[in-house]
Amino acid sequence: MINKKKILIAGGDLRQLYCARRLSEKYQVSVRGFGRDYFPPDIQLNRPEEEFCFDYAVLPVPPLDSEGMLNAPCSERKLHISEILSLLKPEGVIFAGKADCGLRDIVCANEICDYMCREELNLLNAVPSAEGAVQIALEELPVTISGLNVLITGFGRIGAALANILKGFGADVTAAVRNAQGRARAKAAGVKSCLISDIDCRYDLVFNTVPALIFDRELLSSFSRDTLFIDLASKPGGIDFEAAAELGIRAVWALGLPGKTAPVTAGEIIADTISGMIGERSSEHGEKI
Amino acid sequence: MINKKKILIAGGDLRQLYCARRLSEKYQVSVRGFGRDYFPPDIQLNRPEEEFCFDYAVLPVPPLDSEGMLNAPCSERKLHISEILSLLKPEGVIFAGKADCGLRDIVCANEICDYMCREELNLLNAVPSAEGAVQIALEELPVTISGLNVLITGFGRIGAALANILKGFGADVTAAVRNAQGRARAKAAGVKSCLISDIDCRYDLVFNTVPALIFDRELLSSFSRDTLFIDLASKPGGIDFEAAAELGIRAVWALGLPGKTAPVTAGEIIADTISGMIGERSSEHGEKI
Amino acid sequence: MINKKKILIAGGDLRQLYCARRLSEKYQVSVRGFGRDYFPPDIQLNRPEEEFCFDYAVLPVPPLDSEGMLNAPCSERKLHISEILSLLKPEGVIFAGKADCGLRDIVCANEICDYMCREELNLLNAVPSAEGAVQIALEELPVTISGLNVLITGFGRIGAALANILKGFGADVTAAVRNAQGRARAKAAGVKSCLISDIDCRYDLVFNTVPALIFDRELLSSFSRDTLFIDLASKPGGIDFEAAAELGIRAVWALGLPGKTAPVTAGEIIADTISGMIGERSSEHGEKI
Amino acid sequence: MINKKKILIAGGDLRQLYCARRLSEKYQVSVRGFGRDYFPPDIQLNRPEEEFCFDYAVLPVPPLDSEGMLNAPCSERKLHISEILSLLKPEGVIFAGKADCGLRDIVCANEICDYMCREELNLLNAVPSAEGAVQIALEELPVTISGLNVLITGFGRIGAALANILKGFGADVTAAVRNAQGRARAKAAGVKSCLISDIDCRYDLVFNTVPALIFDRELLSSFSRDTLFIDLASKPGGIDFEAAAELGIRAVWALGLPGKTAPVTAGEIIADTISGMIGERSSEHGEKI
Numbered sequence A, B, C, D: 001m002i003n004k005k006k007i008l009i010a011g012g013d014l015r016q017l018y019c020a021r022r023l024s025e026k027y028q029v030s031v032r033g034f035g036r037d038y039f040p041p042d043i044q045l046n047r048p049e050e051e052f053c054f055d056y057a058v059l060p061v062p063p064l065d066s067e068g069m070l071n072a073p074c075s076e077r078k079l080h081i082s083e084i085l086s087l088l089k090p091e092g093v094i095f096a097g098k099a100d101c102g103l104r105d106i107v108c109a110n111e112i113c114d115y116m117c118r119e120e121l122n123l124l125n126a127v128p129s130a131e132g133a134v135q136i137a138l139e140e141l142p143v144t145i146s147g148l149n150v151l152i153t154g155f156g157r158i159g160a161a162l163a164n165i166l167k168g169f170g171a172d173v174t175a176a177v178r179n180a181q182g183r184a185r186a187k188a189a190g191v192k193s194c195l196i197s198d199i200d201c202r203y204d205l206v207f208n209t210v211p212a213l214i215f216d217r218e219l220l221s222s223f224s225r226d227t228l229f230i231d232l233a234s235k236p237g238g239i240d241f242e243a244a245a246e247l248g249i250r251a252v253w254a255l256g257l258p259g260k261t262a263p264v265t266a267g268e269i270i271a272d273t274i275s276g277m278i279g280e281r282s283s284e285h286g287e288k289i
Helices: A014-023 A081-085 A119-140 A157-168 A180-188 A217-221 A241-247 A257-261 A263-285 B014-023 B081-085 B119-140 B157-168 B180-188 B217-221 B241-247 B257-261 B263-285 C014-023 C081-085 C119-140 C157-168 C180-188 C217-221 C241-247 C257-261 C263-285 D014-023 D081-085 D119-140 D157-168 D180-188 D217-221 D241-247 D257-261 D263-285
Strands: A006-010 A028-032 A054-058 A088-096 A111-114 A149-153 A172-177 A192-195 A205-208 A228-231 A250-253 B006-010 B028-032 B054-058 B088-096 B111-114 B149-153 B172-177 B192-195 B205-208 B228-231 B250-253 C006-010 C028-032 C054-058 C088-096 C111-114 C149-153 C172-177 C192-195 C205-208 C228-231 C250-253 D006-010 D028-032 D054-058 D088-096 D111-114 D149-153 D172-177 D192-195 D205-208 D228-231 D250-253
Touching (some): A014 A054, A088 A263, A119 A228, A119 A250, A119 B180, A119 D119, A157 B180, A172 A180, A180 A192, A241 A250, A257 A263, A263 B180, B014 B028, B014 B054, B014 B263, B172 B180, B217 B241, C054 C263, C119 C205, C119 C228, C149 C157, C172 C180, C180 D119, C180 D157, C217 C241, C257 C263, D014 D257, D014 D263, D088 D263, D119 D157, D119 D250
Parallel strands (some): A149 A172, A228 A250, B054 B088, B149 B172, B149 B205, C054 C088, C088 C111, C228 C250, D088 D111, D149 D172, D228 D250
């Protein structure tokens, strides 16, 4: 097709390459910020040649590193955002995850759209997160999941996805939630529930999805040392890891699971979300996709 | 306990009696608007004697009948709302479902709280609705649900609850939804999806949960006459029933399922919702429960 | 095809007509023993004209009624087996269910194959049996199945199928079994278990699949009167129904479920089983199908 | 208890120690064949001191190594079976797995019971096998299991357990089986099926449980190189691994999974099986347990 939109994927890890591969099914895609060695053999993508030619740039999560440079751990050299901007059309649009972390201070002229705010991305990411958490449980536990008493704190997207998987294993799943709405949500999904304030110590396996301290030293000390805790919440997590270590309780802080355990799926989720965002923009502006 | 709050349950059907039974575990409950013959043998509840003594009144869904009188189909005589108000304390609060249907015009002095607007009630009602819909399918179909291709249009509370049950039967379930967010919601629940605009005719059983016409004459006519349609959406439903009848396609409009197929559960859901609302009010106002 | 085998379906109920319809996809099928009014509009089948022409006859379950005549409740007149035999080829084979009930005394010359002894038929019948049992529970219970404590006595084909469906509803399912092998079978299917000798009274819903008295007066009297018992075992059932009635406990004896609740599926299961048996015979004897 | 039976656990890996721990809840247990370093900190067990005192000896699977010595990989030195026999009472009984592999030639006087032949052990082992196989899939795949087309060849104990787990992940599961009985078994479990002779190449993930070559070079070459094969069958496996390697197809031969991925559960399964066998012997012989 002669008028395919041009997209530049800049920086990030393996996920962004799989995102690029998926987007290349519909758009003309180039990649910047990956050393030759990082390319999987099954991905063939161009490098950008011309300036000011790209309609869109896709930056990773977060877009900048701690020095304010492009977050590009697979690049052979540091890349400044201005290098990326010089490849974009003047009216080009930037897609980035967690764009508020400094990017908006650097980029003035171009519109920035945050794909991490999209509900469908967060819903879809719940699946690789839940699968990754179950993988950790399978790796860490010397017993089967079948027959275990499992607690999931929080029953949002990830909690609900976890419960579905764990029930298939034959685990006895309880969700700990904040209020009556939470209990109703669990009930509607066929999952038993209790209030977070009423958590007792009879569980063999605990997944936390709530970004607030729930398992403090006192609560942890009521549990058996055979109980495994897996924390999926980003900072602050829900477990006092220091206390857990002192009590001899195994606690794993599992961050960034989608990218680690299912990079292809994680990249494709980003691609599909951006693809949907471009589609919405086009139909609003009457543009061609 | 000497200072239990007093609640008057007035009007409605069997559900309201089970609601009363449940509330009587925590409160002092009286009932008005039920002939003697309507009382199940396992429910013992008082009739109100004194005036101006009740803290709360619970009215049914909807609270008024077509003539503006209390909706009390089990009563031996017509009851006017003023009879109920005369039993309430001056500062007494009214709980009603779909309170906007005329009630607010009649009641001036008392606060009205609509329990049908509560998220937990609608979540919990999804379960008896889904079970009732599956009961209809079992009754109507001369084949097993196992192995059927089933379409659910809409993937909200009821659609998600239906999918869980139907997967347990071994059906092959697809959800038809409006957009990418809907598809992500289905995916996160482990359910296949398509867009409503792309529905094809290969389904043996269709549940509609969307209150907008989806299955018009043209779409219906593409389906086999062995397909069973069950519409769970309140008016307007999602199926052109007239066209279905002319085409020889079985279509069931299943309204008010929670009350019909699981009146005890439906009544207890109302009771628990009201109980939660009273609890919230008390903690806000520093009142005793 | 010029040499299609000829099959006579004789007697039985609606199931046998659906069996006939299914077999007519592969064979030349005629039907005897159904009054005109019994034919569903969507079934078109011939009546047999010639004598001694059929390769196979399919009789119902059981093949004979209490007077020793063909079990043909939909026939306008009594039919003697000799009428059927006169239509069969001398080397014609009879398929019947529960053939030992007198049929072998009457039929001397023709081989009789009992399709009710086939493992695949009994496995497949477990599905409509389980769905029919769940339908009864939905119809009888004024509460949802979600959240109920359910006991299944016996964990054979029907028990396992029931457990799968009930878990989809969000019920808490326990299987009561005879020994360690039974418990292992339940465990492997992700279902909790106890020994039949250790059944306690905490269940809201009980399905029995064991053909031996388990719920005697003493055990029944320990249960709440709100508990619903559904017995799926053929005579003798597992429940003392007389004691249940006296105790005010609801107990439903659900016999012949596949034929009642899913006649099309039940008929097709018989057809597919016979079709498989004919296939095996042909490959053994080097015959054409 | 003064008359507890004495059991000697001799040889094997970590599983046998967990087996010993579980048996020590009911019996007086000693252990031989484990170097000090192999004992987990949470297991305290005696070493045998006296001769001819043990009622039972428990040997591992298989009981002998390739040189005919006790299979004791955690021992600091080679152990001959005669050392074990000298600790047993003259009428002492030996429990061993795969006892036919040479053990019966060496042991003359003592009865040998093979616990690997017990149906409940094989049923229970299906659960850790299936969980271990899913763990491998999670580790090897760069995509989520949710949404994958998964084929399971064979629908016995392990195949059925796998299907339950994979359905919880939201995979689309098909079982490939040998005949009509197999298809009926899958259907009764709510799983789609095909005949092994009709396997096509549309699967993303394949688990083989059949100990016979199914995936030969020709069939393998029809699959995508992204398909992951996991073989759970003991020798001979079901996959031509040499051809798979040449075709660039990932194939994992996962042997001995229960012991590797869930040693505690695997050991407890052996313990519970032996405990049941001792119970049966006692009730047959009128002995005390």
